[in-house]
Amino acid sequence: MADKTKNAEPKVGSVSRPPTAFEYGYDKSFRILTLAAGVLTVLLLVYIFWKLGALAAPAMREYGLGFLTTVEWNPNKNEYGILAEIWGTLYSSFLALLFGGVLGISVAIFLTQGFLNARLAWVFRLIVEMLAAIPSVVYGLWGIYVLIPAIRPMANWLHETLPFIPFFSTKLAGPGMFPAMIVLSIMILPTVAAISQDAFKAIPMKIQEAAYGMGTTKWEAIRKVIIPTASGGIFASLVLGFGRALGETMALAMLIGNAQQVSLSLFSPATTLASLLASTFPEAGANQIGPLMYAAVVLLVITMAVNFIGTIIMNYTSRQTVT
């Protein structure tokens, strides 16, 4: 017995011992540090909102909601309205989502459903993700020097043969909605592909096996079982991709043509909120700062709302797939 109690006492060099005061302090300060980082992030966001709001408040009072529903940017007469920018932002992002979304989800299916061996799929995935590393301005230059000359003949052929369809009602001179949309689709592709791949991977193997067990073909299994099961994650990937498209600035400022007008035509120039801010701010006089801040608040609210919805959907669905 006595021997046993001796053995139970900690030996010199044993790993288990009560933590020292230093380690307590170390642990605590680390916790405080992480807490501070978290709080700081939240405070930063609140501060940005508050500061922007304060700068925008005079313009909000002066121009009211009419600011959101008129098309005008005339600093000489102090008349401002950002309907064309809001329209262009939403329309270009929506179109990009349509193309980039379909492409991204297809890529995700291709990479996760056993069409490729694991090694090749890994390489493929890396390449898709590398698209996200290309700087925006490079996309813009590529758009101007490669994409626009390449799509111009096709676009103008569409305009000449089908001018009665509203989407093709104008000629594509150069910069415009269509090239902007294509570049934007490529830019959101990595976001959509990566997040929907995660959604597909989260589906338990047994669900797939059950589908095959019932005699479905691979295509039927994907269409009727896999996609519906992963639909929450796919939807979240689309919303986040949309959020990314809304805020994109440089490539769009270079490609969309910066024309203040509301048009359904894919080939006419348009403008976006981010591109208005980027091109007008550097030389804006005092009278333009207020309206620009107001426009910045509108952009911030739109992107925040979209990202918020996306995150909620993603949290909700990821919890569901685990159980």
Next chain:
Amino acid sequence: MKIGNFSTGAKVAAVAAAMLVSGTVAQAQDVQLTGSGASFPFPLYSAWFKDFGQKTGIQVNYQSKGSGAGIEDFINGVVDFAASDAAMDDEEIAKVEGGVVLLPMTAGEVVLAFNLDGVSDLKLPRDVYPKIFLGEVTKWNDPAIAAANDGVDLPDEDITVVVRSDSSGTSFNFTNHLAAISSDFESTVGAGKTVPWPKASNFIAAPGNQGITATIKQTPGAIGYIEYGYAQQTKTPYAMLENQAGNYVAAGADAGKAALASAEFDDMNRAFITDPKGEQAYPIATFTWLLLYKQGQDADTVAALKKMVDYGLTTGQDMADKLGYIPLPESVVELDRKSVAEIK
């Protein structure tokens, strides 16, 4: 106290190090000038300041932020000097306590560059080019254009108009000219650094002189306004414009000088030539100004600024022509010298 000592110590060490490197104690200059403003004369100013720095040891840091931002910096007192294509208006001048001195330093021309397959010489009549920028003339083979261009095979192509998306001194001068020669333009678009261009699908906006130049080069059937120097450097063809006297004139040093000759300066050295007279005057020319404080700066800074202005008025003028700017007429150089003397 400690911090003060440290920074003095650091300064002494830095000066000592600079002396060691340069090797000449007497020549050591620690005056640095900071300026900001117009992008229109930036290619010229950056060449000036580089050469000036090598010759005198006075470092000039110039940030090409745009005229509006330059004036703002100048009023806030964060720079030693500023530059602007629109000079300063009376309201802005009133905000600077000790007073300002405005010096026209160089002048430039705005050209209408175009991209038209097989056409390198184009004449645009005085009543037609405002209409292009109003969106009223939309085809290259419009009878009004064809009438002025005998023997030129104008294609049946849509005109794509390229304008500035950012606020700019170039837009300011160009729209002032158009407003001066076309009452329609004045009433619908107006003049300013940012103007509401017609909302038509053939209008595209691009940022900066470089942005417009690149867009024109990439877009068949495009026309746009850029600073002469940019057209010259990129070899983009530009149109001959009909001036007030009815002659078609191409941009260049002589045509620019002829345009500047009709300038009449007010007591603050401001002159906007919206529609120059003169048989051979190019119609769209503008001065660009340096903005200096009349008083309140320390002696070293004032001495350095005066040296810089003197350089610009002498050696600097020789460089202007090569870089696509118009050398100042002798009378304007004299005017500047008189004004510089007022600075204390």
